[in-house]
Amino acid sequence: MRNLLTYLPPFCAFFVFVSCGNPTETKESTATVQSTDSTSKYLSEPLITDHYTADPSAHVFGGKIYIYPSHDVESDVPEDDLGAHFNMMDYHVYSMDSPDGAITDHGKVLGAEDIPWAKRQLWAPDAAEKNGTYYLYFPAKDENDIFKIGVAVGDSPIGPFTAQPKPIKGSYSIDPSVFEDSDGTYYMYFGGIWGGQLQKYRNNKFEDKGSAPTDGLPADDQPALGPIIAKMNDDMLEFAETPKEIKILDENGKELLNGDNDRRFFEAAWVHKYGGTYYLSYSTGDTHFIAYATSDNPYGPFTYKGVVLNPVEGWTNHHSIVEVDGNWFIYYHDTQLSGKTHLRNIKVAPMKHFEDGSIQTITPVK
Numbered sequence: 001m002r003n004l005l006t007y008l009p010p011f012c013a014f015f016v017f018v019s020c021g022n023p024t025e026t027k028e029s030t031a032t033v034q035s036t037d038s039t040s041k042y043l044s045e046p047l048i049t050d051h052y053t054a055d056p057s058a059h060v061f062g063g064k065i066y067i068y069p070s071h072d073v074e075s076d077v078p079e080d081d082l083g084a085h086f087n088m089m090d091y092h093v094y095s096m097d098s099p100d101g102a103i104t105d106h107g108k109v110l111g112a113e114d115i116p117w118a119k120r121q122l123w124a125p126d127a128a129e130k131n132g133t134y135y136l137y138f139p140a141k142d143e144n145d146i147f148k149i150g151v152a153v154g155d156s157p158i159g160p161f162t163a164q165p166k167p168i169k170g171s172y173s174i175d176p177s178v179f180e181d182s183d184g185t186y187y188m189y190f191g192g193i194w195g196g197q198l199q200k201y202r203n204n205k206f207e208d209k210g211s212a213p214t215d216g217l218p219a220d221d222q223p224a225l226g227p228i229i230a231k232m233n234d235d236m237l238e239f240a241e242t243p244k245e246i247k248i249l250d251e252n253g254k255e256l257l258n259g260d261n262d263r264r265f266f267e268a269a270w271v272h273k274y275g276g277t278y279y280l281s282y283s284t285g286d287t288h289f290i291a292y293a294t295s296d297n298p299y300g301p302f303t304y305k306g307v308v309l310n311p312v313e314g315w316t317n318h319h320s321i322v323e324v325d326g327n328w329f330i331y332y333h334d335t336q337l338s339g340k341t342h343l344r345n346i347k348v349a350p351m352k353h354f355e356d357g358s359i360q361t362i363t364p365v366k
């Protein structure tokens, strides 16, 4: 594996965000990005330093990069294995003209109080654009503490967004990401185990098997649960089909097993297309890798290929992959600023595809 440094010179890889606006204000504020001390042990520096951000979903809309992250907050909810301490209540949107440029905080664009069905825990969102309308997709717990996925609509990538009165019919679990295929079809990928509740479902039906994070998971020698895919309706507000589970296979064509914690799916599914191949990347959760698998079909099956991003500081690892002017970047997070697992900060680093279709493994701490 070539070292990441071989790719860095054309890209000013190390950034630091100097200041930005009060997160409670909705007015825009722009920060300056500066090169940082080369003795830093981190591959990249936090993009936002005056509040906590995580799970960054980055897209290029109209030639500009927009980032849709979670907004982490301090909470009096005790930490547990179901992620109760990830008690987020709103979303901000950010933009950058380039990955090494200034970042603008466009302020709060949606809060739990604006979502009729959502009670708490606004986790990792994503956004999509279609025909000049923008859709913000987000998971939240309803009044029964069940995660559903909602959508809010806006005329601009920076909102404001108006939430639909109900969650997307047939949606469940967490971490929606919406991929636009080359033919203009949009697909949502979603799901996450443990606190993300995916293990409570089989064939889209809720079957609660207990409250421990692993209750409902297959036995270790059985196929692992995969992320879920559904084609989006023309209106982008509902699924156009019954959601289906995606299979992830090993090098011998066998499904990855539940006990294969280093490689099996946990949460944070993201799909990008490169050279006609679909790349599904995802977090392995308790082993903290961002892994990737490839397919010639958006529905899979996908074949496991390796690791995009080695573990970051902090328990969670969650990313997005975006092409900007012909170069590829990974947005991710760690806990550099706080040292606390639920108070994260987003970052960006270059990412490289090799000619054989593999992706260079990035190590976020030197």
Ligand code: FUB
Pocket: 054, 055, 070, 086, 123, 124, 174, 175, 192, 267, 268, 316, 317, 318
């Ligand atoms: O931010 C809350 C949850 O943590 C996300 O939904 C997961 O992917 C993990 O990053």
